[in-house]
Amino acid sequence: MLSRPEALELIDAAFAAQPLVLTLGGTIREMLAVVGRKPNHLYSLDAMGQPLAIGLGLALGMEGRARGERVVVVEGDGSLLMGFSALSTVGHLRPRNLVAVVLDNGVYLATGGQPTAAASVNLVGVARACGWADARVVASEVEAVREALQWASATDGPILLRVPVGTEQPTTDFFLEDPVVLAREFGDWLQNTGAGDTKRPAAR
Amino acid sequence: MSASFEQRSQAVIDGVEAIDPEFVLHLPSSTLKLVLGHFLDGPGARPDRRIFPIPREEEGISILSGLGLAGRRAVMIFQDNGIGNMLTALLTFPQPYHLPLFGIITRRGGLGEYNSMIHTISERSEALLTAADVRWFQLDARTPIEDWSATIQRGYAYAHTTHRPVFVLVNLMGG
Numbered sequence: 001m002l003s004r005p006e007a008l009e010l011i012d013a014a015f016a017a018q019p020l021v022l023t024l025g026g027t028i029r030e031m032l033a034v035v036g037r038k039p040n041h042l043y044s045l046d047a048m049g050q051p052l053a054i055g056l057g058l059a060l061g062m063e064g065r066a067r068g069e070r071v072v073v074v075e076g077d078g079s080l081l082m083g084f085s086a087l088s089t090v091g092h093l094r095p096r097n098l099v100a101v102v103l104d105n106g107v108y109l110a111t112g113g114q115p116t117a118a119a120s121v122n123l124v125g126v127a128r129a130c131g132w133a134d135a136r137v138v139a140s141e142v143e144a145v146r147e148a149l150q151w152a153s154a155t156d157g158p159i160l161l162r163v164p165v166g167t168e169q170p171t172t173d174f175f176l177e178d179p180v181v182l183a184r185e186f187g188d189w190l191q192n193t194g195a196g197d198t199k200r201p202a203a204r
Numbered sequence: 205m206s207a208s209f210e211q212r213s214q215a216v217i218d219g220v221e222a223i224d225p226e227f228v229l230h231l232p233s234s235t236l237k238l239v240l241g242h243f244l245d246g247p248g249a250r251p252d253r254r255i256f257p258i259p260r261e262e263e264g265i266s267i268l269s270g271l272g273l274a275g276r277r278a279v280m281i282f283q284d285n286g287i288g289n290m291l292t293a294l295l296t297f298p299q300p301y302h303l304p305l306f307g308i309i310t311r312r313g314g315l316g317e318y319n320s321m322i323h324t325i326s327e328r329s330e331a332l333l334t335a336a337d338v339r340w341f342q343l344d345a346r347t348p349i350e351d352w353s354a355t356i357q358r359g360y361a362y363a364h365t366t367h368r369p370v371f372v373l374v375n376l377m378g379g
Contacts, residue, residue, distance in 0.1 A: 021270075042273070047297040050266040054297065057270020057278075060227065060254065083266070085259040093256055183301035187273050 002140045004165045005030045007103055010142065011074060012038075014149035015099075019058055019190060020072045023051040023079045026110045027103070029172035031074075039189035043175070043182050049082030051075050052100055056086060058190075059095035059158075070099050070153055077104040077118035090158050091131030098158040100127075101149075103165045113167060127160040135160035207349035212376045213238035215349055216308060219356025219372075221248065223306070225279040227271055228255040229264045233283035235310045235376045240281065261286035262293035265369075268305040269298045279360070280307040284329040284373065285322055291336055294369060299338070304363040304370070308356065311344070311375040329373060339368060344375035 002010075004027065011020070012035045021042045022028050028043045042058075044051050055073035062069060080087075080102055090098065102123060107113045127135035138148040138161050145163055152159045207215070216239050220228070228243050230236070242248040243255050258264040264280045271278040287309065298305050312319070313326030333340045341359050343352050356372050363370035 044297065047266070047293065050262070050269075050293055050297055053263045053266030054270045054273075057267035057272075058274050059270070060267070061271045061274025061276040083263065086263050086266070089256070089258055089263060089267070093254075179301045183273070183303060187275075190273060191275055 001164065001166045002142070002145065003168045003170075004103055004105065005034050005170060006142070007140075007145060007163055007165050008074070009034045010145050010149060011072065011101055014146070014153060015070060015072045018070050018072055019062070019186075020074065021051045021055040021058065023073075023075050024048060024110065025175065026169065026172075027074060027076060029175050030170065032175060033170065033172050039185045039193070042186045043177075045175070045179060045182075048079050051079060052083055052090065053086040055098060055100065056090050056093070056095065059098040060093065063095055063097060070097050070157070071095075073098070073100045075100060075102050076109075077102060077106060077123070078108045078116040080123070081116060081118060081121070087127055087132075088130045091127070091129075094131060094133065095158055096133070096156040099152045100158070100160045101152075102160065102162045104162055105165050105167045107167055109167060109169055123162050124160065132158045132160055136162070138163045140164040206345045206378060209376055209378070210238065211349055212352070212374070215343075215352035216356065216374055216376070217242045217248065218353040220279055220281070220308065222353060222357040223277060223279060223360045225277045226253055227276060227278035228253065229258050229267060229278065229280040230255070231258060231261065231264070231280075231282040231286060233310050235283070235312065236281060239308075239376075261290035264307075265290050265293040265298060265305070268307075269301075269303050272298070272303045272305050278305070280305075281310075282307065283310045284312055284326045287329055287332050288325060291332070291338075294338060295336060298369050302367040304367055306360045306363045306369070307371045309340075309371050309373050311373055311377070311379065314375070314377070314379040316377040316379055333371065338371065339366070340371045340373055342373045342375075344373075344379055
């Protein structure tokens with residue numbers, strides 16, 4: 001079973017220069033620990049239930065852009081269940097450039113490991129029934145995840161990948177950046193730099 | 205004599221059209237019948253514009269945020285009994301991240317209301333938004349109908365000038 005940081009490292013490698021929406025504090029801190037801070041990463045500090053819909057808005061807003069970016073949403077099972085209605089809106093609108101990767105550890109890890117309802121929910125079946133282009137459960141192994149991410153990057157979406165991960169929680173530093181700065185860095189990268197360049201923008 | 209439902213609805217349509225949104229998100233509301241009809245089946249249903257329903261207000265706030273980050277013009281149109289739904293999303297993403305977004309909120313409750321329950325939340329719309337430090341403007345019988353369209357347009361501009369969500373409350377029911 002992959003740990004969440006291991007899965008995050010694979011996701012970043014597969015979409016190194018694509019807009020990537022990251023869910024909540026624990027996932028964000030672990031991504032920062034494994035790949036550092038990147039302007040193409042939108043850090044959604046505490047907007048539980050929102051990342052998929054935020055990613056949907058980004059994907060709609062970027063459809064038709066020549067560069068062919070994918071908008072990648074990294075969600076947890078608990079946050080996805082909180083914003084579950086977005087699955088139907090994604091299926092209704094079918095943005096071809098949207099990839100959702102659900103890192104499913106079955107618990108609300110940040111609040112003490114209380115179980116989510118995900119274990120009894122067929123997330124892949126729900127996504128398909130809502131009209132997503134495709135959805136897969138991915139074996140929690142490096143090569144399987146790498147292959148699935150590669151497939152998602154080359155396939156018309158919307159695509160959902162459900163990746164089981166362990167519940168280990170490595171010690172990480174708090175991330176206390178001003179959200180205004182986070183939005184500005186990501187927005188500047190999106191508008192001015194775009195795919196292919198993830199250097200940090202110059203300080204203002 | 206105050207403006208009719210049709211005149212008020214047309215003023216809202218004119219105001220939104222002046223913004224020239226590329227995306228129109230909407231939730232159900234009987235008082236929005238004419239406004240939504242313009243965008244769904246009327247002249248506002250343009251091939252270069254995406255108009256789509258959303259099931260919950262907080263989801264709309266998140267989609268608007270993503271569209272805003274992508275630099276696109278978008279408007280959400282919904283009813284005031286959904287204000288409570290959207291507050292957590294609003295105050296955990298676009299408000300603290302200083303993202304401009306814009307919505308038209310139809311008022312319910314008050315004189316002319318025909319539902320025995322909805323006033324319980326609708327009459328608190330302004331108080332809820334104010335308590336959340338969300339900027340709003342009001343269009344009702346006190347505002348000349350000639351000013352409605354321009355106020356909506358200026359509300360959208362104000363969201364971008366001040367880098368925050370802004371809403372215009374519109375009373376289409378005569379109040």
